[in-house]
Amino acid sequence: MFLFDYIVNLSIFSLLVILPLVLLSSIQFKSIKYYRIWVGIYGGIVSVILVMLSIQHLGYSYDIRYAPAILVFAYFGPVSGIITGAIMLVARLVQSGNWYPAIMGWTMIMVSFSVLHFYIKRFSLVKKCTIIVVAYVVMYTMIVFYFNILEDHPAFHVQYVSFVILGVILGGVLLESYGKLYRVHQQLSAMYKLLWDSEANYRLIAENTSDLIMVVRSDHTISYFSPSHQSVLGFKQSDLEKTVLCGFIHPEDVTMYKQTIEMMFNHKNSSTLEFRMKHSEGHWIEFESRCKPVVGENGEIEQIVIISRDISERKKAEELLLQSEKLSIVGELAAGVAHEIRNPLTTIKGFVQLNKVVGGSTQYNDLVLSELSRIEGITSELLSLGKPQAVQLTEKNVQELVENTIQILSPQALMNDVRFHLKGEEKPIIITCEQNQIKQVFLNVLKNAIEAMKDGGDINIQIRKIGDKECLLSVQDHGCGIPEELQPRLGEPFYSLKEKGTGLGLMICHKIIKQHHGSIVYKSKVQEGTTVEITLPCL
Missing domain, CATH: 3.30.450.20 (PAS domain)
Incomplete structure (x- = not known):
């Protein structure tokens, strides 16, 4: 009979503990104002219900009313616990007699719980609950012996305390489960808020x-x-x-x-x-x-x-800048053209006048033709530099372009006792380019290398990939080399290290390489030779 009554008490107690937790979950765990007072009152109501379900034995009332008091003390502190205890005591006094042991026992338990809470308030909830349960067992044992309550029925007291402890365990498990659920909900809410804020920020950026x-x-x-x-x-x-x-x-x-x-x-x-x-x-x-x-x-x-x-605006600005750069060198070009063309014209004029004086001799014809060829070369380079050209980009094998250029220069190389050595990669290296312009660059660079080697020799050409998106073409000669202080000026218009050079050839090379989003670098030492490195984007 006792076992059945206790099981009924435990079942009702568990239901009463679950009820507010379910209600709190249904309102999205919203905080309640003065929740400690409300918890104390609700704990007292639960205790009253448990008192009403008390088991009568030999003139004494037994129940698990202290289970909610222990839980309230452990989880919500002495304010809530004392409120629960006060309501519980009133219900106990109204229900039956034997006030003195009830009041004394209640006072001892409430005081001990409050003092314990001061020392264990920094402990975890489970530890606090365990310590308070132990204190309750000690207090209960002292009260039983002090008031000589059923001393000849120890099994009853063990059963009573066991069911109180079991009630605390059940309530603690429910509260801990709710606590974990609450923490998960808080974490999810924080994550959702963070995700929402992040999405709102990205949406703000994307939409504006x-x-x-x-x-x-x-x-x-x-x-x-x-x-x-x-x-x-x-x-x-x-x-x-x-x-x-x-x-x-x-x-x-x-x-x-x-x-x-x-x-x-x-x-x-x-x-x-x-x-x-x-x-x-x-x-x-x-x-x-x-x-x-x-x-x-x-x-x-x-x-x-x-x-x-x-x-679009940047492209227009780049075009305007390019036109501005062209206009800025018009003066320099005009002065250079005047100087470069005046010299051969002066020579031609002098020899024509001399030819007239000596009576039509033809011994100076070769010199006149040579100077006319110089003028023709200068004007051709100027046209190549200044005339806008339609660019048609196609995918080409860079090694094939170099080989084709070598074939064009083979007669000149043979006359100067120069030999080309080309080293490439097994897989073809494809570039997107205007093939005639790129061949013009290779032609100028290789021609300069031949002219730098007056005594002949070997020109080493290497083609290789740099990473996944670039290729490098290096041309190494063993000529006279270029002084270090003069290297920064290479590519300037009308600056040349050759006696009859105009400097326009390298300037055109720089322009073409820049249009193809590449770069050209010179490495040279006097009497050792020069290496020209051309970098171009590749597929």
Whole structure:
């Protein structure tokens, strides 16, 4: 009978503990004002209900009313615990007699719990609950012996204390579970807030930037268009989502765009490219796009983020700057042309006059023809420098271009006892270029190397890749070399180390290499030779 009554008490107690926890969960764990007082009152109500379910035995009432008091003290402190204890005591006194042991026992327990809380307030909840339970067992034992309560029924007291402890354990498990659930909820709420704030910040940037932001999936479809597409390109969001991106890209740029995206998915590299996109009104806008791959948890690229910026104004500014640079050297060109052409003209004039005086002799014809050839060469270089040329970029094998240039220079090399040694790589190195311009660069550099080796010798040419996106062509001669202080001036117009040079050849080389987004560097030592290193982008 006792066992059944205690089980009923424990079941009702567990239900009463769960009830407020479920209610708190349903209102999203919102904090309640003066919650310690409300907890104390509710704990007292639970104790009253447990008192009403007391087990009567030999004139004494037994129940697990102290289980909620212990839990309230351990989890919410002495304020809540004393409120619970006070309500519990009133219910006990109203229900039955024997006030003196009830009041004395209640006082001893409340005082001991309050004092213990002062010393153990920094402990974990489980430790505090354990210590208070031990204190309760000690107090209960002292009260039993002091008031001679059923001393000849020790099994009853053991059973009573055991069920109180079991009630505390059940309540503690429920409260700990709720605590873990609350902490998980708080962590999730913080994570959701952080995620929401982060998304709001990114959305603020994406929706208010003039740059175009796109996200490309692995199947090359677009998963996101920033709202700036409408303001920059004039298309509505719905129009963009229904159309393949390549439909907006200039036909001449589609292949480059597809190759770049495919290469990024295959090699996981970031990339920068320029292409034109169509405005809703029909004109084309130039964009510079920075592409960044997004790698998933499996190490594979899931998406590519493309941020594109309108560079139409920059392109116009670059063209204006180029024209300004051309105009700035007009004066220098005019002075150089006047000087360079005046010298051979003076020579021609002198020999023509001398020829007239000596009666039409032809012994000076070779000199006149030589000077006329000089004038022709100067004017040709000036035309090459100043005349705008239509550029048609094609993909070419750089080694084939060099080999073709060597064939052109073979007669001159043979006459000067010069031998070319070309060393390349097994796999072809492909560059995007205007082949005639690049051949002109190779022709000028190799011709200079031949002319620097008056006694003949070997010219070593090496072609190799640097990383994934660049190739290097080095031309090494064993000629007279260039003094270090003169090397920075190489490429200036009308600056040449050759007796009859104009300096326009190297200037044209620098211009062409710059147009191809490459670089040209000189390494030279006097009497040891010169190495010219040309770096160009490659595929």
